[in-house]
Amino acid sequence: MTDKPKTYIWQALLEKSFNILIPVFAILAAFLISGILIIAWGANPLEAYKALLAGAFGTPNAIATTMTRLSPLVFTGLAVSYGYRSGFFNIGAEGQFFLGALAATWVGITFTNLPGWVLIPLCALAAALAGAFLAVIPGLLKALRGFNEVLTTLLLNYVAIQYFEWALRIEHYRPDINVTWDDKPIKWTFLNWIGVKDVTQPFPQSPGIVEAAELPKLGTLLKTGLLNQLFGQAHWYEEFVANPAVNRMTLAPIIALVFVVIMYFVLFRMTVGFQARAVGVNPDAARFMGINVPRTIIITSLISGALAGLGGSIEVLGAQHRVIPNFLVNAGFDGIPVALIGQLHPAGVFLSALFFGALRAGANKMQILTQVPISVVYVIQALAILFAIAGALLDLQSKIKIARLAKQTEAAGEQPVAEKEVSGA
Amino acid sequence: MKKHAMFMLATLVIVLTLVMAACQPAPAPQPEKVVETVVVEKQVEVEKVVEKTVVVEKEKEDPMAALNGMKMAGVLSGPVNDGGWNTNAYKALVNLRDKYGLEIAYTEHTKVEDAAQVMRDYADSGYQIIFAHGYEYADQVKQVAQEYPDLKFIQTNGSEANIPNLYTVTFAAGEGGYIIGYTAGLTTKANKVHWVVGTEFPLMTYELEESARGCKASNPSCEVTWSFVGSWNDPAKAKELAKAALDNGNDVIIGCADAGDVGSVEAVKEFAQGEKYVRFISWVADRNYMAPDLVLGGWQQDVPVEIENIVRMIAEGKPGGHFSLDMTTGSHYMNPFYGLIPVENEQKVVDLINKYLADPKSVDIKVRYDL
Known part of the structure; x- marks a missing residue:
């Protein structure tokens, strides 16, 4: 099948695209249905989603949080x-x-x-x-x-x-300390090597x-690295590096x-x-x-x-x-x-x-701005999973593939061969 | 293929659990109307506050008047209707709204990893006082307080003392334990008292030890014991522990298990049906409504007063630090006895408290401010 006829390229692309299309549609459907839930709750879903999006990507702070959660x-x-x-x-x-x-x-x-x-x-x-x-x-x-x-x-x-x-x-072993947080003397044993509790505080x-x-923080790296030598003089670069959100983001x-x-x-x-x-x-x-x-x-x-x-x-x-x-x-x-x-x-x-x-990052903002409870986010997640599974069950991908193979083999004048690929990518 | 089906099945179960968890109704019914996040500003309340400031003007401007219209947000670890920890925080916010006209908002179920961003969101939305309820938010509140030096931050059960705009606050330990132990010693007839406590933590342990000392002071032959439920939300296990203690000859149960107290009181009620003498003493909040002829009001930890104390410091412009509030601040006190112990015994407890408040050194209560 090395010399594929041109007409099949689109079909092959369509097959491949299902990997992306199914989750995307699943997520969209989840948002759609959760929207009904939000309306029933008494809020405007568009505003809620806007707040959700703003909380996830709206500000450098929000992006930093999304990256940390991810x-x-x-x-x-x-x-x-x-x-x-x-x-x-x-x-x-x-x-x-x-x-x-x-x-x-x-x-x-x-x-x-x-x-x-x-x-x-x-x-x-x-x-x-x-x-x-x-x-x-x-x-x-x-x-x-x-x-x-x-x-x-x-x-x-x-x-x-x-x-x-x-x-x-279990208190963590500290050679320099011999009393606990409430001034009780502590006798270090082997067990303390396993523990991680901070001996200096009660919780x-x-x-x-x-x-x-x-x-390392991204901000610190940018201040000292190669990029700094290249753009260090530029005003926008200095501003970007000085942003506290950039400073909070890590590697x-x-x-x-x-x-x-x-x-x-x-x-x-x-x-x-x-x-x-x-x-x-x-x-x-x-x-x-x-x-x-x-x-x-x-x-x-x-x-x-x-x-x-x-x-x-x-x-x-x-x-x-x-x-x-x-x-x-x-x-x-x-x-x-x-x-x-x-x-x-x-x-x-x-x-x-x-x-x-x-x-996760946007959910709190949504709750603060529109009073829509955070639980909605869990509903969105759950629905997205359900739809993704449903989409996978349809298995359009293999149906199309079988159809294509059938056509190909017909064109070549052979019997169709059912093919099971190891690669599922 | 079998595995595929199993994967589907497992995922379905997980999804269903997720959906069910999300749709789960709030656990305990509560008379107050509970909304996830409320920003309330009632016209009526504002009028009230105006009246108040007029009255206060006579004794020269009250700094609390400056709080009117300020915005305060709470960061809470659980639902506001849990009847314990978070309900207290909710009441504290409502108290400030009603008394001083603050605009309030709160976020429930805040996970530690989300707390910093929630606080930043509030800070960016114009909230001037941010209140993190719980020791677990220590790192986050420290970090955000330093990012926003112009805003004020309050943390309950924190210990940080060196950030000028961060106020960490705890109840001083020892007073309540001693006085409740003293009361229990006068309440018991079998000379055996048992605590049913949520989980073990240093402050609680110290209160328990102090209660044993207090009990010895009023009734030298009395014995105080305790057991831990392992959670603040397990009435069934609390009930079993209380039952076991009662069968073991105890006739006074002191309950400190938040939602678990329902179970302990239930065990006491069942025990009382056998025409036997038994009493329940509340801790943290008055549980008398659960069984009016068996439950003493016990010890009150008044979070609204605790937080009001701190907000007053903010209004007066005092710098932040660590504050451990004792009885003189009015943030914890004895609830009514409801006539469930003899009047002369009741008088003994009241005398002890009065004597202590008049001169703390005259009573053998060892207060600790470091827990």
Whole structure:
């Protein structure tokens, strides 16, 4: 089929476009139906959506917030989509995310003397390892004993979150301090090495990570980097860099973007990804192809867990700088709808994380300006997912493809061949 | 294909949960009409305030008059009808609106990661006082307060003391615990008192220890114990804990579990049906309406007064810092006894409070301002 007739190009384009069209229409339909809800509630949906949009993109501050909300979702979305593509449906991203955040914080408050360029990768590595550790348990169980990973990953969430809450209540070892916040003498034990609680204050929260471990701010980078040498004299550039919102934005969204590209290559350009996708489509066929299925499942669980863990470190290093109880609840579970609306493609994941991040960032503004409750945003999200699933069920893509193949083979005077592609992109 | 179906199924379940969570009705019915965010400015209220300022002018301008028309916003962690923590904050805002003519607004269910942006949104919309209700917003309120040095920020249960436009406020600990313990010692007949508390945190632990000391002061043979529900929203578990305590020979239950108190009172009611002596003492807010012949008013932590104290400092132009309010500020006090303990015992408690207020050193109450 190397010399495709020209007429089929448009059809092929149409097929490809469904990947984008389905989620876009799903989102539009969700907004439409939620609009009815807002009217029923007694507000003007257009004004509400305007406020929502303004809250997400209207000001530099709003954009900074959207970018901050988006970054962890990209990671959990990538974790879920990679897992699902490879036959390992990881619902444990929430727990992996929490453990990742905990590990990154622990490194960030323990190795306080290291320079930033060592400490930040170290934090990220610790987070990835923690996430991977939590995910590889169900991975091993599935690969070696056939346990259902949906159950095991889901239940491990509770283990991870309870452990997280417990660690928040154990004082973190500080060699320079020997009394607690209320002047009670404290005897440091081995347990204190595991804990992350700030010994100098009463509430269950960790101390802030050292400044070196915080992700560099965009403003600071622009002030010192190459761009500054190029445009440093320009008035508009100075103004742009001085904006507090630019100063608040960190490298987090850029790192997220880098990982989107990396995951694209892993999935579609590397053997690991090819084998993983083959196992995801049909493990038996994969085995006949000579792929080591258990090994692939274990590797998949490691990658998926590491991605979710990295998401936790991004939130700690880039935004909150410490862990507290109820630290970014649902970032892991939200990875599932992010992956779904993103059509399980890394680039799609980034776009749908942007959609989710914008909804979250704009929701408060919408409530402040138009009194429409934040809950509407959750309805929009839920409806968007429903419509995306409904759209996927229609499966127009393969219908058109089959029709095209039938035409092609007819033209070539052959019997139509049903084709099952491994690539679902 | 099977997996595909399972994925669909799992997603459907998640979606349904999301929809249901979003459509969930507000948990506890509350007489007040609750709207998600309200910006209220009643003509009638403004008239009232005008009257007030006329009266006050005689004793030279009240700084609070400057608050009229100012905009204040609350950042809350849960719904305003939770009957506890956030209801108190809502009442504090309404109190300021009704008394001094402030324009109020609030955001419910504010997650910590969203708090900074919510505060910025309020600041950019012209709100002059921003009130973050809870220790968890410490980092965010600090950050935003420094970004907007001209606006005033209030945080409950915070500890920051060095930002001139940030006022962190807590209740001083010890007074309530001691006095309630003293009361409980005079209330119990079995000499066994039990607390049912939401969750353990340092301030609460100190109040519990003080209540044990207070109890010993009024009734040396009395014993105070406590148990934790593990949540502020679990009536079923609170009821089980109260039941167990009653079966264990306690005849006074002190309840400090916000929404969980419903359960504790229920257990006390059931126990009382057996013609047995039992009393419930409230903490944080008066629960007498739940069982008028069993529940003492107990200890009141008056968040409206607490916040009003801070707003007064703002109006008077005092700089920010950390403020720990004790009984002399009127922000916490004893509720009525409803005649549920003998008059002479009631008098003993009142005497103790009066003696303490006249001279704090004359009573063995150890107040802590650092919790």
